[in-house]
Amino acid sequence: MSNEVNEFLARVDALVGRAGDLFVQWELDWVERVKGRVGHYGSVADWQTDKLNELEARYTDEYVSESQNFRENMTSEQREDFRLACNYYRKQGYYSGITGTVPESFISGDDNDYIPSFNNYNRLTDNKYFKKILAAVRSEPKFETGQLVQFRASSSLPQRNPLAQPSNEDWTPGFGFSKLAGMYAVVLQVAPFAPRTAARGTKPYKVLVRGKATPVFAEERFLKKAKKVKG
Numbered sequence: 001m002s003n004e005v006n007e008f009l010a011r012v013d014a015l016v017g018r019a020g021d022l023f024v025q026w027e028l029d030w031v032e033r034v035k036g037r038v039g040h041y042g043s044v045a046d047w048q049t050d051k052l053n054e055l056e057a058r059y060t061d062e063y064v065s066e067s068q069n070f071r072e073n074m075t076s077e078q079r080e081d082f083r084l085a086c087n088y089y090r091k092q093g094y095y096s097g098i099t100g101t102v103p104e105s106f107i108s109g110d111d112n113d114y115i116p117s118f119n120n121y122n123r124l125t126d127n128k129y130f131k132k133i134l135a136a137v138r139s140e141p142k143f144e145t146g147q148l149v150q151f152r153a154s155s156s157l158p159q160r161n162p163l164a165q166p167s168n169e170d171w172t173p174g175f176g177f178s179k180l181a182g183m184y185a186v187v188l189q190v191a192p193f194a195p196r197t198a199a200r201g202t203k204p205y206k207v208l209v210r211g212k213a214t215p216v217f218a219e220e221r222f223l224k225k226a227k228k229v230k231g
Contacts, residue, residue, distance in 0.1 A: 008044045009035060011052060019059035022067055024119055025097075027055065067118035078121070079111050081134065084194055085124035088133050091196060095124055129198035136195040136202045142220055143205060147187045150226040151209075151218070154181035162197050163204055163217040184210040184226055185218075192217065 089095045106114035161177040185207035195202040201221030
């Protein structure tokens with residue numbers, strides 16, 4: 001074999017030795033395939049070198065050390081964040097390869113049952129979508145239980161309530177959500193569940209609209225403090 005091939009395979013072996021147990025499945029598969037192909041054909045393609053460079057840049061000694069520290073010292077806040085991310089992405093239908101392997105006992109609150117890999121933790125929590133969900137969870141609510149609120153103008157409301165569920169609303173889908181514009185409601189519950197939309201102001205509220213018998217869920221961004229009620 002050429003020096004180029006030997007050097008490439010040595011780098012692959014060093015990478016596996018350093019970070020093999022941190023690899024996700026496709027990375028493990030790639031390593032096995034590339035070693036076989038390079039060894040068989042006796043040459044290294046540019047794209048194979050580029051991919052190896054990418055993996056080496058990801059799995060540095062510092063990253064490996066940080067990963068080991070994470071697994072040994074995962075905090076209760078990190079567990080809650082990961083649990084929240086799992087619930088969010090399960091509903092969204094993304095990252096099923098990760099969320100599908102998380103035990104239900106962990107989702108239910110048993111912290112001793114499961115520790116995610118550093119990779120999986122970062123993939124679910126360190127992205128712009130989940131960061132918006134987390135911001136909504138941690139933000140102080142603008143309204144409190146028992147407070148009178150008002151739905152914003154129709155231009156601010158979507159036709160379809162992002163929290164709509166046929167089991168708890170009597171205006172879906174025929175009753176357009178935007179028709180609630182300007183209507184008064186009383187807050188029955190603050191944050192009855194975790195936010196479901198990756199946007200600003202998505203803390204959910206359970207409210208009872210004036211003149212309605214059935215409560216509805218609404219995101220904070222669609223509500224405002226009520227103006228003085230006449231009559």
